[in-house]
Amino acid sequence: MPNYIALDWEQDQLFGIEADVNSGAVRLKRAFNLKWPDDVGTDPSARGQWLGTQLQEHRISASQALVTLPREDAVVRHLELPPCPADELSELVRFQAAIKSTRPIDELLLDYLPVEIADDEVAQSVLMTTVAREQSDSIRQTLESAGLTLASIGLTPVAAAELVVRVEEQQRLDETETSLVVWAHGDRVEISVIKRRSLLFTHSTRLTSTEDTSQHIQTILAEVSRSFVALQKLLPDVSIARGWIIAPNEEAETLAARLQERLSISTVSIPEISVRTIDPLNLSGSATVPIDVPGSHAPYVGPAGILMWASGGRAEFVDFLNPRRPAEVKDTRKLRAIVIAASVAVIIGGGLFWRQSEVAALEKAYLDAKSEQSSLEELQERAAGNVENVTAVQEWVDNRVDWLAKSHDLFNDMNGTERYYLTDLRMTLAGGSGAGNITGNGESKTYGEVITLYQDLGEHPERVVNTHEIPRGKDAEYPFRFELDINLQKPEPIEEPARDDAEDTKTETEEE
Structure with missing residues (x-):
């Protein structure tokens, strides 16, 4: 007090x-x-x-x-x-x-x-x-x-x-x-x-x-x-x-x-x-x-x-040491400057936060994409072997040869004569444009029979007959030895003739 x-x-x-x-x-x-x-x-x-x-x-x-x-x-x-x-x-x-x-x-x-x-x-x-x-x-x-x-x-x-x-x-x-x-x-x-x-x-x-x-x-x-x-x-x-x-x-x-x-x-x-x-x-x-x-x-x-x-005035008072003065007008410039600075700071802070958020989102998207890419690459690596196997199987399917039919055709073209015979016969798949190879050895009674055989076998469109020397053997009845070397070619694809739309329309009209 x-x-x-x-x-x-x-x-x-x-x-x-x-x-x-x-x-x-x-x-x-x-x-x-x-x-x-x-x-x-x-x-x-x-x-x-x-x-x-x-x-x-x-x-x-x-x-x-x-x-x-x-x-x-x-x-x-x-x-x-x-x-x-x-x-x-x-x-x-x-x-x-x-x-x-x-x-x-x-x-x-x-x-x-x-x-x-x-x-x-x-x-x-x-x-x-x-x-x-x-x-x-x-x-x-x-x-x-x-x-x-x-x-x-x-x-x-x-x-x-x-x-x-x-x-x-x-x-x-x-x-x-x-x-x-x-x-x-x-x-x-x-x-x-x-x-x-x-x-x-x-x-x-x-x-x-x-x-x-x-x-x-x-x-x-x-x-x-x-x-x-x-x-x-x-x-x-x-x-x-x-x-x-x-x-x-x-x-x-x-x-x-x-x-x-x-x-x-x-x-x-x-x-x-x-x-x-x-x-x-x-x-x-x-x-x-x-x-x-x-x-x-x-x-x-x-x-x-x-x-x-x-103690708390009731009446209007006079105080010569503390007289009435105009109400102090507060200088708000400093306050405005503080508010503006704070606003700028908020805006900058908000911008930085937004930028950081966007960068973080992009980084996350990048990491997710990279992870997904790694998963896909890993999956691709695991699938590569299967693809190779599938490719090989598909190639085998595409290049397979019906050797039974080829053998039947070969024997038919040899005319079933007793003038020559085969001592061995081998059939193998071929690469590239070839379908397969037929190799073997045989013996013939005459030299001419071998030449005729080569000609008969070479007339087939899917065969390429490679001729070799015809040496003499020790067999008195079949003195001439020959070698079969036949390359089987893949058959040419059959092209379907182009359909004429006008003819199709005409045919349909005639049918009607």
Whole structure:
């Protein structure tokens, strides 16, 4: 839980609260009031050393500081601006500040509050607020010398608006109605008008010190009346629906009653207006006070309001250290470059994946084809032997010779004479164009018989008879020996005569 110290920073004194802050709630730990001693002057370093010592004596352990400044330390202007996009509004306000401010814009801290008056409002209205940069620098240096870190700088009327908005939420009051807030403490008086959770108007003054409470209240009421005159000129259609008083206990109730009486007959408020008091250190459900705070609680409106805002603001707030800025326009070029690069990577990756898939598919198809080819080659090798056998068988079938018929023809051509006889006879197949060979030996009674035999055997168209010498033998009856050497030729294929289609047609016609 963050631990803060909240300070209302006046020229001559500080009102402070130390608190633990979390989401939606504030736990007040201690409150204190410190008056600047004369011997430290305005030197930030001297003031810081003194402040650090005082915080140690009060056992303040917080390291971060939230500061509110009096309304009188800021310049507040109501601006009517032409309609523009929300992200250009802050630049337009800054431009107007540069025109209307009497000091250079670089010497100022600037923030603004959006003003919503009616639902049908066309022009954009804002409350522009500025403080001197040198004042914030002095506060920062003082706090750093005291060992604190400055986290935020706001305004007391805006802090008071935060408290009022929370009270109205608790009481379920209509936020579209306009509320008047009067805060009085010593000679300081701040008068504000709130609607739709935002400040519409704020005015401050310093009253002449007096011990007469009645006179003091009368002076406050007179200041409220003067504020109404300025309010009507600025926002003529505004009608006050209720009032809130933040003041010391001894005058708060009286001031509320007197203000209600005056507002009930005023033209700037409704007749049934009610005015109530607020204790800034005792907001039910928002803050607790574990210790008693001596004196009035009214001076702590600034610290209490900014602590409530730090826990989760309900009202529009001013923070000069962290002002409203145009919505940051994200540079999407880097993101687009990343997206494009990622897309290209996806495309390239997809292409490579597709290519790899296609290559893998082709490699698989190649390997399958190669495997199939190997299987076919193996099958072909196994079938080659069978083919050779089949071929040999077919050749044997095609070249076979009917030796019985050939023998019968041979013996018929030899005329069955006793003039010669065969001593042996052999029949073998032949290669090439020959069908076979018939060889043998025989003996003849005369030489002429052998010659006649050769001639008779050679007359057959399928025989080629090779003649040889006819030597004499030892047989006296068959003295001449002869040798048979006959080559059998394959018969010429018989060509079928070509058929005449015309004759076939004619024949068919005649038959019909």
